[in-house]
Amino acid sequence: QVQLQESGPGLVRPSETLSLTCTVSGGSISSYYWTWIRQPPGKGLEWIGYISSSGSTNYNPSLKSRVTISVDTSKNQFSLNLSSVTAADTAVYYCARLLLGGYSPFDYWGQGTLVTVSS
Amino acid sequence: DIQMTQSPSSLSASVGDSVTISCRASQSISYYLNWYQQKPGKAPSLLIYAASTLQSGVPSRFSGSGSGTHFTLTISSLQPENFATYYCQQTFSSPWTFGQGTRVEIK
Numbered sequence: 001q002v003q004l005q006e007s008g009p010g011l012v013r014p015s016e017t018l019s020l021t022c023t024v025s026g027g028s029i030s031s032y033y034w035t036w037i038r039q040p041p042g043k044g045l046e047w048i049g050y051i052s053s054s055g056s057t058n059y060n061p062s063l064k065s066r067v068t069i070s071v072d073t074s075k076n077q078f079s080l081n082l083s084s085v086t087a088a089d090t091a092v093y094y095c096a097r098l099l100l101g102g103y104s105p106f107d108y109w110g111q112g113t114l115v116t117v118s119s
Numbered sequence: 120d121i122q123m124t125q126s127p128s129s130l131s132a133s134v135g136d137s138v139t140i141s142c143r144a145s146q147s148i149s150y151y152l153n154w155y156q157q158k159p160g161k162a163p164s165l166l167i168y169a170a171s172t173l174q175s176g177v178p179s180r181f182s183g184s185g186s187g188t189h190f191t192l193t194i195s196s197l198q199p200e201n202f203a204t205y206y207c208q209q210t211f212s213s214p215w216t217f218g219q220g221t222r223v224e225i226k
């Protein structure tokens with residue numbers, strides 16, 4: 001059973017960079033795509049972007065100038081960096097596995113981690 | 120961006136009821152429509168993909184239909200564990216977008 005676990009600071013100061021890592025267990029990170037999604041408190045879901053195990057990326061244009069997603073296959077991890085954060089970036093951040101091709105559903109999700117942007 | 124609009128935003132129903140949630144896309148998305156269930160404090164979980172294909176392990180009381188711009192999620196015989204928020208998602212065109220969610224509450 002594939003499991004995903006987000007990790008990283010729960011508090012980030014405005015204008016700094018939010019950095020999160022997702023560790024995949026119970027399966028290899030290779031041959032799949034991996035994605036980040038966020039959910040502001042009490043609100044809906046926003047897709048951030050995805051990365052393939054070989055490093056190909058696709059970002060949401062609304063965040064593209066500030067987002068970098070990377071992958072480390074040796075550690076079975078992928079990461080999210082979001083720069084120049086503001087209070088609007090406060091959200092629960094989820095990582096998920098993406099079955100790209102076909103209808104690209106997100107079939108396995110991490111439990112999510114709350115990141116608060118505040119001084 | 121393709122806008123996804125769900126209706127209603129919330130509904131109240133009783134155990135055993137059948138409920139239907141609508142999801143409309145701002146342009147045709149063929150069958151590129153997925154449904155997720157989210158319980159409070161938990162991550163979303165995949166229910167249906169490709170508009171009508173049930174994810175493995177999901178009970179058959181869940182069903183999806185539609186194509187183009189109009190889709191529906193139906194839960195027949197609502198169970199206590201089905202009270203949650205449901206989201207549709209289009210993966211026809213990047214950026215992938217979600218509906219605003221439909222909260223299913225106990226009457």
